[in-house]
Amino acid sequence: MEVSxxxxxxxxxxxxxxxxxxxxxxxxxxxxxxxxxxxxxxRKHKKKGSNKRKRRITEFVxxxxxQLDKILKGGYPLGSVIxxxxxxxxxxxxxxxxxxxxxxxxxxxxxxxxxxxxxxASLKHxxxxxxxxxxxxxxxxxxxxxxxxxxxxxxIIKNDVVHKMILQSNITRVLIDPITILGLLYDNELxxxxxxxxxIERARGWNTTTLFIAEDNGKWQDxxxxxxxxxxxxxxxxxxxLGYERANDKRKREHYIExxxxxxxxxxxxxQSFTIGNxxxxxxxxxxxxxx
Numbered sequence: 001m002e003v004s005x006x007x008x009x010x011x012x013x014x015x016x017x018x019x020x021x022x023x024x025x026x027x028x029x030x031x032x033x034x035x036x037x038x039x040x041x042x043r044k045h046k047k048k049g050s051n052k053r054k055r056r057i058t059e060f061v062x063x064x065x066x067q068l069d070k071i072l073k074g075g076y077p078l079g080s081v082i083x084x085x086x087x088x089x090x091x092x093x094x095x096x097x098x099x100x101x102x103x104x105x106x107x108x109x110x111x112x113x114x115x116x117x118x119x120x121a122s123l124k125h126x127x128x129x130x131x132x133x134x135x136x137x138x139x140x141x142x143x144x145x146x147x148x149x150x151x152x153x154x155x156i157i158k159n160d161v162v163h164k165m166i167l168q169s170n171i172t173r174v175l176i177d178p179i180t181i182l183g184l185l186y187d188n189e190l191x192x193x194x195x196x197x198x199x200i201e202r203a204r205g206w207n208t209t210t211l212f213i214a215e216d217n218g219k220w221q222d223x224x225x226x227x228x229x230x231x232x233x234x235x236x237x238x239x240x241x242l243g244y245e246r247a248n249d250k251r252k253r254e255h256y257i258e259x260x261x262x263x264x265x266x267x268x269x270x271x272q273s274f275t276i277g278n279x280x281x282x283x284x285x286x287x288x289x290x291x292x
Contacts, residue, residue: 058078061076061078064100064102065274067274071267072259076099080237082237083236083240084242085215086243096177097129103173109141109170112133112143113146115182152181171206176210180214180229183231214230214232214233226260237262237264
């Protein structure tokens with residue numbers, strides 16, 4: 001019997017194993033095999049653990065609404081681009097501002113980009129909700145930027161002036177309200193889509209968590225899910241829809257929110273009710289069975 005596990009002492013005469021010692025040798029061989037198996041398992045386990053450490057762990061930033069963070073299992077994915085869509089008065093801008101204000105509360109610098117609404121109107125609206133944007137601007141915590149419609153393509157898509165401002169002010173969160181105007185700059189569908197794709201590529205390069213506020217096209221009854229006028233939601237990482245319907249007494253509106261898409265997250269897709277008050281959006285935690 002020849003065994004090559006290195007368990008025999010070297011002998012000049014290469015003496016063979018005696019019959020009486022065979023049982024002891026087999027026992028030693030079994031122990032050696034067991035030791036080798038254990039070492040192999042340890043290496044395998046160590047490699048497996050190393051692979052786990054290499055897996056990307058999703059980080060989140062708070063939405064500014066506690067119940068929404070819970071539904072999203074932590075908030076918006078860090079560095080993602082999210083579309084917030086809804087009809088007029090659905091709470092889109094309010095949800096966007098809560099996102100920015102949460103960042104300021106966490107000692108972050110944030111940016112508000114407007115393509116349409118004048119700054120004075122925005123300031124008045126936000127102050128009514130208890131957010132003094134002008135004071136935050138003076139402190140350098142919030143950067144409010146207005147872009148003329150006819151200069152959007154040149155300043156952002158081609159030259160990416162926004163990225164330079166983000167780097168200079170150490171911005172971590174960006175809100176663009178509304179994004180709809182970008183999709184209306186082009187008559188040709190192909191040019192429009194190319195422009196949106198290019199814009200999103202720019203936004204991803206900012207290394208910020210970015211929200212696009214879009215406007216509902218009012219024809220969602222014809223589709224499985226609501227769609228915005230620009231259609232940008234199909235290109236972003238996440239898509240949240242805000243809507244409302246008349247209450248039973250017809251005198252009040254009942255607001256609801258639905259997470260339609262959020263890449264990389266096993267989110268709660270039930271439709272939830274919410275209210276809008278002096279402190280912004282507050283979710284009731286009540287599930288609505290049907291938004292239609």
